[in-house]
Amino acid sequence: GDALRSAAQARDKVEFTTKSKAQRSHERQVKQRNEDFMMLMKVLAVMLIADFATREFFFQASLPHLKMIEQNRNDALNKVFMAISELSDKYAYVVIIGATYHVFDVPNAFVVTATIYTALGVLSITKSVFHEARPFFVSDITPTKCWLEYGNPSGHSITSSALYLTVWDLMCRRFQADKSQRRISLAFTLFTCFMIAFSRIYHGVHTYNQILLGWMFGISLYYFFCHVVYNDMIRFCSQTDRKTCSELFFNNGTFVFYAIYAIAIFNFLFGNLIHPAPEEWAETINRNCSKLSGQAYDDPETENFIRFNLASTIAGSYLGLIIEQRYMGTHKYKEFNKTTPFITMLRVIICTITGSPSLAGLILCPSKGIHWTTKLLFKTVIPISLGNFYLFGCSKYVALKAGLINTRMV
Numbered sequence: 001g002d003a004l005r006s007a008a009q010a011r012d013k014v015e016f017t018t019k020s021k022a023q024r025s026h027e028r029q030v031k032q033r034n035e036d037f038m039m040l041m042k043v044l045a046v047m048l049i050a051d052f053a054t055r056e057f058f059f060q061a062s063l064p065h066l067k068m069i070e071q072n073r074n075d076a077l078n079k080v081f082m083a084i085s086e087l088s089d090k091y092a093y094v095v096i097i098g099a100t101y102h103v104f105d106v107p108n109a110f111v112v113t114a115t116i117y118t119a120l121g122v123l124s125i126t127k128s129v130f131h132e133a134r135p136f137f138v139s140d141i142t143p144t145k146c147w148l149e150y151g152n153p154s155g156h157s158i159t160s161s162a163l164y165l166t167v168w169d170l171m172c173r174r175f176q177a178d179k180s181q182r183r184i185s186l187a188f189t190l191f192t193c194f195m196i197a198f199s200r201i202y203h204g205v206h207t208y209n210q211i212l213l214g215w216m217f218g219i220s221l222y223y224f225f226c227h228v229v230y231n232d233m234i235r236f237c238s239q240t241d242r243k244t245c246s247e248l249f250f251n252n253g254t255f256v257f258y259a260i261y262a263i264a265i266f267n268f269l270f271g272n273l274i275h276p277a278p279e280e281w282a283e284t285i286n287r288n289c290s291k292l293s294g295q296a297y298d299d300p301e302t303e304n305f306i307r308f309n310l311a312s313t314i315a316g317s318y319l320g321l322i323i324e325q326r327y328m329g330t331h332k333y334k335e336f337n338k339t340t341p342f343i344t345m346l347r348v349i350i351c352t353i354t355g356s357p358s359l360a361g362l363i364l365c366p367s368k369g370i371h372w373t374t375k376l377l378f379k380t381v382i383p384i385s386l387g388n389f390y391l392f393g394c395s396k397y398v399a400l401k402a403g404l405i406n407t408r409m410v
Contacts, residue, residue, distance in 0.1 A: 029231050036228045040220060047216045055152075055209045059132075062207035063139050070141055070204055078144055081199040088160035088196045090310055090380070094359070094387065097317075100167060101391050102348050105337055107237035108170050110321060110392070112163070114233065114253070115225045117314035119162040121260040122217060123155050124308035128267040128301065135207050136288040137281045143204035146289040149303035154206045157214025158221070160196040164189050165222040193218075238334075240325040248322055257314070264308045271301035306372055309381050316385035320393030330396045336405035347404040351395040358386035 086092060093116055101109040127150040134151035136143045168189040172182050197215070200206040225233070233253075240248070248254075277300055325331040339347065361383030365375065399405045 033228055040223055040228060044220050051209065051213050051216065058209035059207045063135060066135050066141050066201065066204050069202055081202045082144065084195050084199040085156060085203065087192065088156040094384065096163065096167065098352065098391060099348065101395065102337060102344055104170060104174060105334060106321065107234040110237050110317065111225055111230065111233055112166055112170065113314060113317045115166045115221060116159060116163045117311045119159045119218060119221050120311035121308065122221065123153065123158050124264050124304055124311065125260065126153055126217065127304050128271050131275045133281060134205055136204055137285055141204045142288050145203065146285065147205050148285070148300065149307055150300045151206055152210045152213055153217055154197065154200055154210045154214035156200050157197045157211050158218040160193045161215050161218030162221040164193055165219065166226055169226045237321065240322055241331050261312060264305060268301055268305035272299055302372065306376050309376055310384065313381060313384040313388055316388035317392045320389040320391060323393040324396060328397045330400055332409050333405055333407055335408060336396055338406045343404055347399045350402050350404060351398055354398050355387065355390040355395060358390045359383045
């Protein structure tokens with residue numbers, strides 16, 4: 001009897017110690033998260049004040065430079081910089097999100113997805129809040145293509161810095177890069193972001209202050225997702241199969257999604273009433289874009305809302321995550337992605353071919369001659385939502401049946 005009591009007491013002591021260690025570790029993480037968040041908010045506040053103080057100066061300083069670049073454009077450079085711009089457009093998002101799913105584990109892949117789509121949501125709101133003209137709205141500058149939503153901040157700057165820095169950080173963690181590898185890869189990543197931003201200057205669609213503000217928000221979002229809430233997101237995504245429906249659809253992340261979508265709808269409905277676009281903008285835009293075929297001016301809030309809805313397609317990724325973790329029977333393969341480069345490449349190819357019908361609308365839906373709501377639904381929202389749902393909900397199952405995942409369970 002004494003021996004049994006001693007054994008029970010020892011077991012209880014071990015359980016208490018283990019629980020205490022876990023609790024202390026969680027408390028340290030929460031404290032660090034709160035400190036990181038407050039630091040981020042302070043830095044962001046300082047940078048916003050600096051942006052406010054210098055915005056008009058940088059905008060006006062950009063205009064003669066943009067005009068000089070316009071006068072020295074040629075077809076070869078146009079093609080080069082158009083290709084560079086595409087590195088931070090919706091087709092690039094599709095490719096990068098799809099690739100990272102097969103390179104990272106599911107929670108880290110969802111961090112990448114959340115970062116880029118949050119960046120798009122923040123972009124829509126901030127464009128409407130600042131309601132600043134693009135340079136060709138107010139000056140005699142002909143862009144290579146007429147992007148017609150508001151100009152500040154630069155969408156390509158915010159999305160490229162948020163997305164590429166996040167991928168860089170998680171790749172370094174995934175492959176345990178040393179200091180030298182991290183520095184070299186970071187230099188390459190920053191150079192890519194710089195070239196994407198410069199391409200927007202070359203095209204005549206953004207000014208210096210708009211580029212800088214885009215970088216500011218993009219770097220902040222990278223830091224937020226890869227440092228402030230990273231551990232919380234990894235923990236949540238890893239435990240999706242154990243969450244109740246209430247916990248899945250009413251949590252901090254979904255509340256942010258609902259709030260951003262509500263703000264976007266409000267801006268779409270009432271933005272032009274609150275801060276109507278000056279009539280001279282329309283005249284200048286039509287004059288500068290008259291040489292470009294297929295361009296039709298609409299109000300900036302409508303154009304902004306059309307592009308915002310790309311952000312809403314994260315709902316497909318989240319629903320796919322829930323389905324895969326709870327119902328597909330593949331959530332137990334936590335390290336499915338740890339395969340040889342050949343098998344990984346083969347898995348990407350097979351899953352892409354299998355899931356490509358879900359993205360058919362991107363190609364089959366015409367870009368011109370249809371109402372903007374039809375284009376929005378059938379060329380953006382539906383196909384990309386379905387593609388995201390397939391990626392996070394079905395592609396691991398398809399790869400399992402094809403024998404292309406690591407089935408070792410941890």
